[in-house]
Amino acid sequence: MTSAxxxxxxxxxxxxxxxxxxxxxxxxxxxVSRQIIVGDIALLRAANEKIAATPRGYILESDVPxxxxxxxxxxxxxxxxxxxxxxxxxxxxxxxxxxTVEHGVYGQISGLLRVGSRYDIQxxxxxxxxxxxxxxxELTGGIHLHTVxxxxxxxxxxxxxALTEKGYMLKQLETNEMNL
Numbered sequence: 001m002t003s004a005x006x007x008x009x010x011x012x013x014x015x016x017x018x019x020x021x022x023x024x025x026x027x028x029x030x031x032v033s034r035q036i037i038v039g040d041i042a043l044l045r046a047a048n049e050k051i052a053a054t055p056r057g058y059i060l061e062s063d064v065p066x067x068x069x070x071x072x073x074x075x076x077x078x079x080x081x082x083x084x085x086x087x088x089x090x091x092x093x094x095x096x097x098x099x100t101v102e103h104g105v106y107g108q109i110s111g112l113l114r115v116g117s118r119y120d121i122q123x124x125x126x127x128x129x130x131x132x133x134x135x136x137x138e139l140t141g142g143i144h145l146h147t148v149x150x151x152x153x154x155x156x157x158x159x160x161x162a163l164t165e166k167g168y169m170l171k172q173l174e175t176n177e178m179n180l
Contacts, residue, residue: 005028007040011049011060020057020114042120054112055127069150070097074170075163076143079135086121088162089148093155101136111136113146145173 001009010026023037030037041058042175045051050061052131089096095116103109115124137144150156163169 001030002038006032008046010037010040011044014051014058014060017059020054020055020059026058052112054114055124056114059114067151069131069153069156070147071150071156071160072145072147072173072174073160073163074143074145075168076170077137077168078142079138081138081168082135082137083121083125084166085163085168086115086124087118088166088168089146089159090115090117090121092159092162093152094148094150095148096148099136100147101140101143103139109136143170 009030013026013029014021023034023041026037027034035046041051041053052059052061075085086096095112098112100108100110113124115121130139148156150159160169160172
């Protein structure tokens, strides 16, 4: 198999998967090194493929699906409140797609989260701890943005109210009104 054929097969694999696929899993499937797959992904991205890296692997990004509501919110909390903030969102029907901070030198720095359940929260927190990394929000004193998706406007409204009640919510910045 040529490298171009492998990249096409990687795209097919990502299209068929509803979950993130790790570079290690892809490497094993094609009997190459993880580093080769990382390079393939970089080349696919350079060719304008919308491949996102999440903490659990690669996914193909898509436009907002019909029936999905997305909002970008500004929130503030300390590191000890991360679990409560994320739990508040997922328990009220939301899925945290990403986190973004505004850095004074680098501009916007974002990371994909794709946190939609308590299991995802525990997995994220375990990865954060085991990697000895700090949350992006630490760069900005706890202020950060999240893109959050919902399947109903009721879930969205309930989640935003709960975040406001707990003092985490600073502002709703954007919404995709076409699905409202």
